[in-house]
Amino acid sequence: MPAEQIARVVIALAAAVMLAIAAAHPSVRRLEQRFGLSVLAASGFPLLALGYAFRAFGVVTEQTLSDLRPVYEFGLGWIGLAVGMQLNVRRLDELPPSFTTTLALMTLPATLLAAVSCALLLSGLGLIYGSGLLRDVLVLAACAAVSAPANLRLLLRHGPPRAMQLVSAITQVDQVAAFAILALVASMFRPQATVLWRLPRSGWFIVTLGVGFLLGVIIYLLLRNVRSRAEEFSLLIGGVALAAGTAGYLALSVPVVCALAGAVLANVPYHDRARLEATLGDFERPMYLLFLFLVGTTWRPLEWQGWVLGIVFAASRGYGKLIGARAAVRLAAADLPAARNLTLALLPESAVAIVVIFSLATLDPAPIPAIAWGINAVIVGSVLTEIYVQAMQRREARSVGEETGRFVTHFV
């Protein structure tokens, strides 16, 4: 390796470490809170840009990305397990009956509108049916479904007491809906490869469910009798890697299989669930940051199609949420706040959207440009939504005379 390249690698790696340290520093977190920014905008975006710059300047090579592949498959699995762990049926049973209707209305119109508008645009850009159009549109629709809660204390202050509980539950369960779409896409649009198992495409969906359930049971049995916290952590890492590896080996969607395993874990009796959830949560933020870095290496911000797709995606998603909120409020007014506030509360895009779109890119061995545009669309959509929600929140805050710095949006 030439001396110039070595110097570049050293400086770049040092920069990455410094950035990671800065992202974890309490003063950065205080700043995030002071300005009411999400992690994506504060700590995540620099990592995204860094990933892009590393790739552009040749610091991150194909070899490095290949070396990192087990790491990001593991990361996908970890996030999947964390999402699945949120599907605790007992907790859902405690929600009011209007939850299912609200969830459907806050998810379906946004999903459908985003799917139709993105399909039209992608067709206009030359992508034809049969060349991955349906697959990409379905995944973008799944990305449109997921929400991260905005400042609920501010936006739901005049809402009924159960509104906060409902909105929080929606942000957890809509991720499951996105993963369900992803499972379908991963089964129906499997890459062709030389394999020994021959199954119809619908058969792969059943295999996905079976493998996820089986691995959930295995992870549970492994964790049931751990002797120490270190052993619990090790077996959790091992279990997630085993699940991710098995799913990847069978060309199934890694986050979906791990989410199913997580759902099994969430619904069986466990001696210290709080500790398990804390361990998962502890590593979730670094995993997302790592993802943003990896997404940065495949990001193509110079292609205008991605920007246009991002604007269309964000606008159709936002409008879909508004339509859904109006309908939901009409049907279950007793449990919900005003439609405008409900829309704002569920408008920010969850980082799970980036995981969903990125996992599509990993499923396809030879990704087509539309996936890169899709990644850009999710990033652009997320930033645009963030800006809009921040502006609305500040206006709302000024109207009630509270200090804006205290209004924090959440990342997931």
Added chain:
Amino acid sequence: MNVTRAMLMLLGVTAIAYAARSFLPFGATVTGSGAALALGFLIVAAIQMSHAADAVRFPHLTGYLLCGFLFGPSVFGIVTEAMIADLALVKGTAVGLIALLAGCELNFRHLRPRLRAISAISIATVALNFILLTTAFFWVASTVPVTAGFGVLGRLAVAVICANVVAAFSPAVVIGVITETEAKGPLSELCMSIVVVADLAIVVIYSLTSTLARSVFPEARQAGGITVLAAHIFGSIGVGIAFGIILALYIRRVGSRTGLLVFALLFIAAEAGRVLHLDPLMVGLTAGLFLENVSPVSGEQVTKATEVIALPTFAIFFAVVGAELHLRAFLHVAPFAVVAALVRATGLFIGTKIGVIIAGVDRDVGRLVPFGLLPQAGVAIALAVLVLNDFPPWGRVLGTILLGSIVVNELIGPVLFRFALAKAGEIRHRPARNEAESSEEVAVV
């Protein structure tokens, strides 16, 4: 009951891994997924095997090694060669972490009273082993057809380089056994210090002996010579100090998720080390020594912060080391390998005895020290592989003998060292889970 459950779980995860492998044609693998599958399978299976090892009072490390060996390419083949190759980076990171923990345990101020003993035993064992092993390998070189035709100088060069490799120790195994048994006392401290110091010397000496051997065998793959060697050693030390500074600053200013940062730094060291010729072992060791002896942060803080990630790291590292053992190649050269292992053990016992007499170490402790010096793993394997690759054609034959000898020490060493620690009374008593739970209940009542 615990062992039965562990074995059932082992059977379950093996079935899953086997089923996944049956998806692709034999020998094919999926980049990334193969490594993730191997990583997950090896961590889970190694921990189950360690429960079985624990039940028969063997160290957990033996369980990890056996797991890798059984499920690796040599026996059942669940983990393939390609998967192991994909795990190289994880292995590099693990070596760095093991070395960092070793460095954090070595406080020069505490070691000062034992410095005489450490240096006397290190010099005596390394020097005596060099003499005995060089003689033994000179005989091997005269017997094996591929080197029998060499002149005296040629056979001597072969013998010196092989002796150098077999003389290596294993800080990773010694630290691994000490960590898992939570041993504390003069024997564990002495063994750990000796293997770290002596192994550093062995690595430096290898660079010199291999340069010498290259001048005798012009057909050998040429390394960059002394300049590259200096860059390799001093570069690693420099990066280690830089990591130490970053870690010290991070622990003082941020203090949260230190384990993750340590892992990230060591991952970078392993990744960048491939292009920058850095040694993760030396980088980790220097960072640990810097933290414990120079920085205001104590090594104990780092050890505590990395406590949770240490177990999976050890499990995966030793399982991979076990998976890299080649049964067929070993059986082929077994007699020579056993002779080399016996000669090494003799050198260690006599060398330690001489060192103990010179330094005036307590006889009871001195008697047990050689058991801590017996284990071999990472560094010795790395050096043997260098011989295998750099000195064709004789390197292939002699390299296999070296690996065979390392296998013997790798499998027997940790078991004997654990018994030695138990005999010295340095292993901390850990109550069984039920016992601990019931005592907690009593405390609550």
